[in-house]
Amino acid sequence: MMEKVNSHLLQGSRKQKMSFPPRVGVLHNIRSAHxxxxxxxxxxxxxxxxxxxxxxxxxxxxxxxxPRVQLTKVALGAEQMVSWEQWETAEELFAFLHRQRYFIAALEQAPGAIPYYSFAPPPRPLALVVGNEVEGIPAKLLAQSDAVVAIPMLGKKESLNVSVAFGVMAYRLAFPCGGERTEE
Incomplete structure (x- = not known):
C-alpha cells in the first residue's frame, strides 16, 4: 500500500521556506559531468x-x-538555480566552512560511519561531502569532517552511484522525521 503524499508538500513547494539551517554540497574530485x-x-x-x-x-x-553540455543536459537548468563555487583544494574549503560554523558531514562507506537513517544533523549550517566515484573521500578529509555517514548496502556492491547517494542523503536531511517539514 502506498502512503499518500501530503498535498502541501507538492503544491507551491518551491515557494515554501524550509525550517532548517542552510545546506551545501561539497563535490570532491567527481569525474563525471553527468x-x-x-x-x-x-x-x-x-x-x-x-x-x-x-x-x-x-x-x-x-x-x-x-556550457558543459554533458552536465547541463542532466541538470536541466538547475545549474542556474543553485549557486556554485569552484575550489582548488578541499582542505582550504573545509577550513573556510569551519570558520563559517558549518558542520561537515562526509558521506562515505568507512569503518565507524553513522548509518544515514541514524544521523541527526545539528541545528546549524551543514555541508554534505561526497567524493570520487572510485576512490571516495580521502582519509585525511574524513578526519577533518565532523561526522562520517554511510548508506548501508544490502546487495553485493560496496556503494551506490555518487549522485544517487547524494540524493538519498540530501532528502534525508530535508525530511528527517518521516516526510514532513514545517514552514516558517
Whole structure:
C-alpha cells in the first residue's frame, strides 16, 4: 500500500521556506559531468543553497566559458538555480566552512560511519561531502569532517552511484522525521 503524499508538500513547494539551517554540497574530485549535473538537480530539489565543486570536479561551464553540455543536459537548468563555487583544494574549503560554523558531514562507506537513517544533523549550517566515484573521500578529509555517514548496502556492491547517494542523503536531511517539514 502506498502512503499518500501530503498535498502541501507538492503544491507551491518551491515557494515554501524550509525550517532548517542552510545546506551545501561539497563535490570532491567527481569525474563525471553527468553525476555533477544530477547533483545540481538534486541540490535544487532538496533545497540546498550552494554546491562547492572541488579539485577536478567539472563545473557547468568549461574554461572557455561555454556550457558543459554533458552536465547541463542532466541538470536541466538547475545549474542556474543553485549557486556554485569552484575550489582548488578541499582542505582550504573545509577550513573556510569551519570558520563559517558549518558542520561537515562526509558521506562515505568507512569503518565507524553513522548509518544515514541514524544521523541527526545539528541545528546549524551543514555541508554534505561526497567524493570520487572510485576512490571516495580521502582519509585525511574524513578526519577533518565532523561526522562520517554511510548508506548501508544490502546487495553485493560496496556503494551506490555518487549522485544517487547524494540524493538519498540530501532528502534525508530535508525530511528527517518521516516526510514532513514545517514552514516558517
Amino acid at each position: 553525476n555533477v549535473g544530477s547533483m545540481f538537480r538534486t541540490a535544487d530539489a532538496a533545497g540546498f543553497a550552494k554546491l562547492y565543486l572541488v579539485g577536478y570536479t567539472p563545473g557547468p561551464v568549461n574554461a572557455q566559458g561555454a
